[in-house]
Structure formats: C-alpha cells, structure tokens
Amino acid sequence: MSKNSKPIVILNYKTYLESSGLNALKLSQALESAAEESGIEMIGAPQAADLYRIHQETSIPIFAQNIDPISPGGHTGHDLIDTLIEAGVSGSLINHSEKRMKLADIDEVVKLTKENNILSCVCTNNIETSKAVATLSPDYVAVEPPELIGTGIPVSQAQPEVVEDTVKGVKEIDSSIKVLCGAGISNGDDMKAAIDLGAEGVLLASGIIKAENPKDALLELVSKL
Numbered sequence: 701m702s703k704n705s706k707p708i709v710i711l712n713y714k715t716y717l718e719s720s721g722l723n724a725l726k727l728s729q730a731l732e733s734a735a736e737e738s739g740i741e742m743i744g745a746p747q748a749a750d751l752y753r754i755h756q757e758t759s760i761p762i763f764a765q766n767i768d769p770i771s772p773g774g775h776t777g778h779d780l781i782d783t784l785i786e787a788g789v790s791g792s793l794i795n796h797s798e799k800r801m802k803l804a805d806i807d808e809v810v811k812l813t814k815e816n817n818i819l820s821c822v823c824t825n826n827i828e829t830s831k832a833v834a835t836l837s838p839d840y841v842a843v844e845p846p847e848l849i850g851t852g853i854p855v856s857q858a859q860p861e862v863v864e865d866t867v868k869g870v871k872e873i874d875s876s877i878k879v880l881c882g883a884g885i886s887n888g889d890d891m892k893a894a895i896d897l898g899a900e901g902v903l904l905a906s907g908i909i910k911a912e913n914p915k916d917a918l919l920e921l922v923s924k925l
C-alpha cells in the first residue's frame with residue numbers, strides 16, 4: 701500500500717436519522733474513540749449541515765458527501781468546495797451511487813479537490829466505471845455495487861471478483877490510487893475479506909449506523925485485521 705499501510709474506514713452517514721443532527725455528533729464521538737482505541741484511521745462523512753459542529757467538537761477527519769462542480773456565485777442549493785473546507789472537511793465522497801454525476805463533472809470536482817489540497821474518494825458501481833475514473837487519478841476509488849448497498853450482504857463475500865478486479869484494473873492505470881470497497885459491509889469478517897482481496901479499506905454505512913452500539917460495532921469491524 702502506497703500512502704498509508706494501514707487499512708482505513710470511511711463511514712458514510714447518508715441521511716439516516718441515527719446519523720443526523722445531534723446523533724451525527726454522537727456517532728462522530730463513537731468514531732473518534734473507536735479510532736483511538738484501535739489505531740485504525742476512521743473518517744466520517746456527515747451531511748453538510750453537520751460538518752461544522754463535528755469539526756468543532758471532535759478531532760475526527762471529516763469528508764463531505766458531495767461537492768458540486770461550481771465556482772462561487774449563483775448556484776442555489778449546491779455544495780461549494782470553499783464553504784465545505786471552511787467547515788472543516790479534509791476530503792469528499794464524489795459520485796456516490798445515491799448522488800451520481802456525469803464523468804465530466806467528476807473530472808472537474810477531482811481537479812477542484814487537488815487545487816484545494818483535499819482528498820477525493822470517487823465512488824463507482826462496477827469494475828468498468830472504476831477504471832474510467834482511475835484515469836482522473838483521485839486519491840481513492842471506492843467500488844460499491846448498488847444492488848448490495850443497504851442490504852447487509854457484503855460485497856467482499858458476495859462479489860469478491862468485483863473487489864479483486866477493481867483493485868487490479870485501477871492499479872494498472874494508476875498504482876498510487878487506493879482502492880476501497882463498500883456495500884453490505886458490517887463486521888470484522890466482511891472487512892477482513894475485503895483486505896484479503898486487495899482493498900485498502902472500506903466505505904460503509906448502515907451496518908454501523910443502525911448498530912445498537914456503533915462504537916462496539918466499529919471496534920469489531922477492525923478486530924480481525
């Protein structure tokens with residue numbers, strides 16, 4: 701692994717009530733202590749409205765869930781990179797399956813992140829789109845088959861070839877890109893399977909957000925590495 705030898709965990713808060721508003725802060729505190737106790741880097745990706753408070757009240761790295769390909773001015777309802785950075789983000793998800801973008805817009809946003817020195821994690825739905833976005837050289841490509849998202853059926857066990865071939869295809873194009881996988885990942889066996897297939901971390905949501913005790917669930921997630 702090139703930039704960091706330890707696997708990472710990115711927790712996408714999406715728009716679950718359990719990870720919104722005050723609950724987003726509590727989840728971030730759980731993420732913070734699980735990261736401290738395990739020594740594994742854990743990044744939170746809360747909704748835009750929760751970023752500033754989490755940045756003020758915790759020390760976890762935070763990513764935005766989206767950046768729009770815009771410059772300051774008349775773009776009502778959009779996510780402007782400058783504001784997100786001021787709110788405390790050190791990176792962003794881009795092109796999540798629940799917030800898909802055109803390839804030209806992904807290109808523009810990856811360039812914006814580079815110009816602003818923040819990290820880019822481009823999400824993809826399969827091996828082919830993973831290779832397409834690898835040509836843009838983001839920091840991370842996170843492959844997540846949409847049909848498994850939110851199902852609890854882990855990509856690393858149900859579709860191991862997607863993880864393995866994404867790693868292979870992306871690295872052939874740009875070996876410095878880190879490949880993550882996600883969809884249905886919820887426990888230590890799922891994460892270990894992902895790492896054994898060559899992934900350098902996981903992107904996950906419901907398995908942790910809906911857990912009775914998210915901190916315990918995070919510690920179990922990384923317990924088999």
Ligand SMILES: O=C(CO)COP(=O)(O)O
Nearest residue numbers: 849850883884904905906
């Ligand atoms: O979309 C995902 C993370 O970005 C995966 O969601 P789940 O972990 O809920 O399947």
